[in-house]
Amino acid sequence: MSNTITPQKASHLLAAFMAANTPVLLTGAPGIGKSSIVEQAAASIGYDIILSHPVVSDPTDAKGLPWPSKDGASATFLPFGDLARAINATRPTLWFLDDLGQASPAVQASYMQLLLARSVNGHKLPDCVTFAAATNRRSDRAGVSGILTPVLSRFGTVIEVEVSVDCWTQWALGAGMPPELISFIRFRPNLLHVFDPTKRSNDMENFPCPRTWAFTGKTLNMALPEDLEFTAIAGAVGEGAAFELRAFLKMYRSNMPSPDKIILDPDNAPIPDRPDMIWAVCSALARKASDSNCGRIFRYAERLHGDGKSEFATLMVKDTTRLHPEVHDTPDWTRLAVSEFGQTFLG
Structure with missing residues (x-):
């Protein structure tokens, strides 16, 4: 893979993309420190981190919980958990989706609107929130089924991290x-x-x-x-x-x-x-x-x-x-x- 880089360079690149509010996907073998790279990059430019694990999530986690009105005539989606934290963020914040490739297709798809349109079910993310994700590769036999093509295309760049x-x-x-x-x-x-x-x-x-x-x-x-x-x-x-x-x-x-x-x-x-x-x-x-x-x-x-x-x-x-x-x-x-x-x- 031609876009394979060291952890140190990956951290610098990620920090630059975070400042430009552009999502990044890190890939690589298990245990090489992808999560640490994200933490280091966020710390280097003073970003808070929201850490999500889509592999143990439900699609409603990224869409909100259906909630009926008082008269029962309509319903809306009520943000909770990490989604609520992101919507209410006021400081520069990185929303990190760890082990995204292990998540079910339904959960992966639930993040599509957030990654590109930056809004979901009437709720808009503030400009101070940006995304990064990490995943192992299918060849690592780490339970990765792949990442949906429309989800993959919503990342500004996909880089593979090599051991250094x-x-x-x-x-x-x-x-x-x-x-x-x-x-x-x-x-x-x-x-x-x-x-x-x-x-x-x-x-x-x-x-x-x-x-x-x-x-x-x-x-x-x-x-x-x-x-x-x-x-x-x-x-x-x-x-x-x-x-x-x-x-x-x-x-x-x-x-x-x-x-x-x-x-x-x-x-x-x-x-x-x-x-x-x-x-x-x-x-x-x-x-x-x-x-x-x-x-x-x-x-x-x-x-x-x-x-x-x-x-x-x-x-x-x-x-x-x-x-x-x-x-x-x-x-x-x-x-x-x-x-x-x-x-x-x-x-």
């Missing part, structure tokens, strides 16, 4: 995900999303995807006993990915150089040879960075660069600035920017 390791790790850094998990995904990027509906022999086993790795991060933050931790992780991402993560965690927890010791003596601290260990060290250092110690972390990055490990050094500096933008205001950042490594890093 860089976008996921950037999100993970700001979401409190443990550095060992971020390091593991960078070391084994092909495990970020492993979904083939044609090869799933156990329909009760979960699979690796951005959503289930986020659950794994929360599990790691619980500091469970090792046996319970493995059981919980296997239940989140499947046994195969859990075995690989467990092997990585054993290395991380037993052999990784201390980030605190590296910060104390960045000129003499050891530089690991194994890529998985370097990823772990870089993620841990970025998490511990501050405006008072960033100079020592930048010095270690320069040593990584001089040791032929520029990719790791660059990502460590990027992670540091994403997590701690205040380092841009330090003399240490100025020194880094004019250094040989900084010139390469800043391009």
Whole structure:
């Protein structure tokens, strides 16, 4: 599909279409973060969100409830629930229809007037309300029967979201995900999303995807006993990915150089040879960075660069600035920017 884009670009595009009051439909595999993209885009431009799940809705939810007049001679449609919230909205608001493709044709059709004419049964939506929707694809075998053609044509654009390791790790850094998990995904990027509906022999086993790795991060933050931790992780991402993560965690927890010791003596601290260990060290250092110690972390990055490990050094500096933008205001950042490594890093 030619209009496949990363989550970060999808968020920027969606925000632009929201500001132009034009509906957007996001498609993609299960668990890749379509709902999070919508939330991020709405937050970026200060929109409230009305979240609807058409798959568990009735057509009257989008049309209003038939209500007789006092004399019983006529009837009108009475808005309720999400429809009433949208009609009465006074602030910029995004009405998000999640998992639209799983809804019945009757429910999908009930949204047609709202999406294009922006009115239904005598009730008009205010100009401050716009729409977005998300769906899996029929090929994902996620209960999607498709989206009615006249409904599809009411969206200003339909874009497919692809998995991006860089976008996921950037999100993970700001979401409190443990550095060992971020390091593991960078070391084994092909495990970020492993979904083939044609090869799933156990329909009760979960699979690796951005959503289930986020659950794994929360599990790691619980500091469970090792046996319970493995059981919980296997239940989140499947046994195969859990075995690989467990092997990585054993290395991380037993052999990784201390980030605190590296910060104390960045000129003499050891530089690991194994890529998985370097990823772990870089993620841990970025998490511990501050405006008072960033100079020592930048010095270690320069040593990584001089040791032929520029990719790791660059990502460590990027992670540091994403997590701690205040380092841009330090003399240490100025020194880094004019250094040989900084010139390469800043391009």
